[in-house]
Amino acid sequence: MxxxxxxxxxxxxxxxxxxxxxxxxxxxxxxSGGLGGASAPPPAKPTISSVPTMPVPPAEPSPRIVCPDCSFSFIVGAVDTATCPNCQADVPVGAGPTDD
Ligand SMILES: [Zn+2]
Ligand SMILES: [Zn+2]
CATH class of the missing domain: 2.20.28 (Rubrerythrin, domain 2)
Structure with a gap:
């Protein structure tokens, strides 16, 4: 061959x-055998089971707030006060997680 x-x-x-x-x-x-064909897939990575894995919390959805000035609804991040992208008003984010 x-x-x-x-x-x-x-x-x-x-x-x-x-x-x-x-x-x-x-x-x-x-x-390797098989002309042009994909041979056996590579071995999967061994799963490390001895080390306890930290539970990864699912990504929390970004809170969506509504601007009280213009009723524009937008998604904000982990901030206390967001600026409305529509009217630039400062909108307090009440549902944000407090990390004290
Ligand atoms: Zn050569
Ligand atoms: Zn606004």
């Missing part, structure tokens, strides 16, 4: 699957 060297792309005639050394550049290539 003909394969291409992964280093210099030289076509090399090999007997079959396995390793071969490119005669042109000396690079060792691995020939």
């Amino acid at each position: 003909r394969v291409r060297c992964g280093a210099c792309a030289t076509e090399v005639d090999v007997a079959g699957e396995g390793r071969f050394k490119c005669p042109a550049c000396g690079a060792v290539n691995q020939v």
Whole structure:
């Protein structure tokens, strides 16, 4: 079977699957079965079970507030006071999490 060297792309005639050394550049290539087809998927990463994983809290949805001045509804982040993007009014964010 003909394969291409992964280093210099030289076509090399090999007997079959396995390793071969490119005669042109000396690079060792691995020939896997299945021409052009994807071989077995790479092994999945081992799951580390011995280390207790910190519970990751789900991302809280950003609070949506309504500007009292123009009734424009917008999403704010973790801030005390947001500026209305519509009328630039300072809008207090009441539902924000307090972290004292
Ligand atoms: Zn080569
Ligand atoms: Zn507004």
